[in-house]
Each structure stands twice: as C-alpha cells, then as structure tokens.
Amino acid sequence: MEIGKMxxxxxxxxxxxxxxxxxxxxxxxxxxxxxxxGKSEPDLISRKNLETILAVRFVEESSSTKKEEGFMKKIQWFAGVVLFGVLFFPLRFLWVMLRRNWEHTLIRFVLVPVSIAFSLWYLHILKDNVFYLFLGLILVAYLITSYYFFSDKKTASN
Structure with a gap:
C-alpha cells in the first residue's frame, strides 16, 4: 500500500x-x-513521527523492487534512444536533400521552417529543460548551416 493511503x-x-x-x-x-x-512524501523525521503518532510502520521498498525499476528505466532509455534515432533518420535524409536544393525559395522559406516546427513540436512533448536544450541546438545548427551556405555563395561569386 502507498504511504499516502496508509x-x-x-x-x-x-x-x-x-x-x-x-x-x-x-x-x-x-x-x-x-x-x-501522493503528491509528496514525508521526510525521514516526519515519517518517524507519523509512525509514533499513528502507531503504524512504513515499510521501505525492497531492493529487488528498486532493481527492477532501475532495469525498466534502462530499457525505456534504450528504447527512447533507438526511437529517437529512427524518428530523426528521415529528418537527416531530408536535410541532405535540402542542402542539394538550397537555392529553391520554396525549400528555403517553406520546407525548412515547417521541418523546424515539426521538430520543435516533437521536442515539446519532452521535458521543458530538454526542449529548451534542443531548441538552442537546432537554432545554432540552422545558423551555422545558413552561414556556411552564405559563405559558399560569396566564394563562388568572387
């Protein structure tokens, strides 16, 4: 039984x-x-006082239960990494195709912003700090690639 229900x-x-x-x-x-x-749990001192006042003993989770939860978290993490790679592989392929056809205005002003918006929508599902981290990384990557293509244009025109 959960501690709150007890x-x-x-x-x-x-x-x-x-x-x-x-x-x-x-x-x-x-x-x-x-x-x-169940929104929070009592600290150790409050827990001891609760045991005294309510005349009840709160049993800690067994180590095997904690190990099982740790194993499940590792599996979830691994599955997340694999799915992340599978989901972003098509986006990487799309990025390579975009680089080849960067001069088309439809690609530059429609497809790229839509791709970024889709990526951000997906990342918004994640935790806030992860979302902001990826938002920053995506913007930096976009600026770097834009600068790269801009500098290629300057070099080609000289």
Missing amino acids: IRAQREELKMTQQQLADQLYVTRQTISKWEL
Whole structure:
C-alpha cells in the first residue's frame, strides 16, 4: 500500500482530522493532504513521527523492487534512444536533400521552417529543460548551416 493511503487510512481509523495530525507533526494541513494524495512524501523525521503518532510502520521498498525499476528505466532509455534515432533518420535524409536544393525559395522559406516546427513540436512533448536544450541546438545548427551556405555563395561569386 502507498504511504499516502496508509496515512489516510490510519488517520481516519483514529478519528483524526488532517488539521489535528498536522498540529501534532508541526506541519500544515495542506502538507498532510499532499502526503495523502501522493503528491509528496514525508521526510525521514516526519515519517518517524507519523509512525509514533499513528502507531503504524512504513515499510521501505525492497531492493529487488528498486532493481527492477532501475532495469525498466534502462530499457525505456534504450528504447527512447533507438526511437529517437529512427524518428530523426528521415529528418537527416531530408536535410541532405535540402542542402542539394538550397537555392529553391520554396525549400528555403517553406520546407525548412515547417521541418523546424515539426521538430520543435516533437521536442515539446519532452521535458521543458530538454526542449529548451534542443531548441538552442537546432537554432545554432540552422545558423551555422545558413552561414556556411552564405559563405559558399560569396566564394563562388568572387
């Protein structure tokens, strides 16, 4: 059973309100509510005090459960890397084709912004800090390649 459900069940069994329990633990009623809803967990000191007040023992997760979760996270990470590569391989192919046909205005002013927008839409699904990191990388890569093509034009015209 989750710790929040255990706190609530034992508190209700003892006919205590959240405010009464909060007063005994020197925390706010909202903190008790967050614990019971699973939005946060009590720290070690609060957990020990809860065990004393509610006369209940909170059992830590076994190491085998933690190992299984760690293994699952590794599998998810590996699958994410593979899918990331599979999803962006066509975009890389598209980029090579764009470089060959860069002089076409349709490609430069429609296809490239649409491709960037699609990439950003996909990255927006990820966590915010990852999104901003990739946004910066994409913009830097775009500026560098634009500069590269611009400098090629200057060299060719001389």
